[in-house]
Amino acid sequence: MSLLNITSPHAHSALTTATVMRLVLLATLPGIAALTWFFGFGTLINLIWCSAFALSFEALALHLRNRPIGFYLNDGSALVTAFLLAIALPPAAPWWLLLIGIGSAILLAKHLFGGMGYNPFNPAMIGYVVLLISFPVTMTTWQAPRGTFDGSVLGPIDALLRSLDINALTVGALTIDGHTMATPLDLMKQNSSLLVSELWARNPQFGALGGTGWEWVNGAFLLGGLFLLYRRVFTWHAPVSMLAALALMALLFNDGGSSASGGSPLFHLFSGATMLGAFFIVTDPVTSAVSTRGRLIYGAAIGVLIYLIRRWGNYPDAVAFSVLLLNFAAPLLDHYTQPRTYGHVKPMNGHQKQPRGEE
DSSP, rough: OOOOOOOOOOOOSSOHHHHHHHHHHHTTTTHHHHHHHHOTHHHHHHHHHHHHHHHHHHHHHHTTTTTOHHHHHHHHHHHHHHHHHHSSSSSTTHHHHHHHHOOOOOOIGGGGGGGGTSSSSSSHHHHHHHHHHOOOHHTTOEEEESSSSOOOOOHHHHHHHHHHOOOOOOOSSSOOGGGGGHHHHHHHHHOOOSOHHHHHHHHHOOOSSSSTTTTHHHHHHHHHHHHHTTTTTSSSSHHHHHHHHHHHHHHOOOSSTTTTOOOOOHHTTTTTTTHIIIIIIIIIHHHHOSSSHHHHHHHHHHHHHHHHHHSSSSSSOOOOHHHHHHHHHHHHHHHHSOOTTTOOOBBBBTTTOOOOOOO
């Protein structure tokens, strides 16, 4: 896949690939902190496993391709993939699940297509979808957040034991498997008899705006995304259009709270992986649209697809599927939204007019 060719003048940035990747890793920290507080130490265990597996697979692929290992490991792209996949997976997921996911992301989605810059699909989302399709039960089993039921979350030892598939508890009276529950998006999708107000009153999984804990997690990723916008790591077009389209769809199909309601705009904005997807997945510069109009369409289409799949699809969350579908369409969007050549006016009758001063 060739990138869009844009004529001069070109804008130059002091941000190198390694700098951008480190800024992205830094921006994930508020969300990781919120996940750890509300869902226990499982997310940190995920990060450790995924980072180790990602660096190992990256080094192996570079060795097989006769590429300098140290140079490419230092750019941080493998760690970004590891972080995004680890965050998206249920906390304290089994180590073999993480191994399969990272292997699919690094080897299949990235290096099979030629390495960084050549992959047409987001590697972390490829790894996530491979796992979701192959192991749906494991992938939809989340820890109960702090503030629900007994209020306990997994400590570091219990989280490690769970990730090692050791079904034993070292501290406390409950078993590890007793901490799991359905997510708010699951409950909203499966509801067919209760009013939304009744559903929220009967299930502690729901908070003020979205799910208990989830609204804070999404707020933390929103904060990290605003930091990246401030540092001009990406432009606002794709994330804002995605969030606006998702909110608009939820508003159009929100009937006020009947048993058939799909949830309010705020519920969809602050539940699931919405903010993570908007600011850390949709903004991937390699697999997204390049032109400004293309980014607006790209983000908006993802937002619409997220709502459609959440509301009428078979999966409660839909960020990964929506992003991958639009990865397919990104080259087409760029083809039809190319900016005019600098110094030229809009084409007329199929012909590009000459630059001003040369007519």
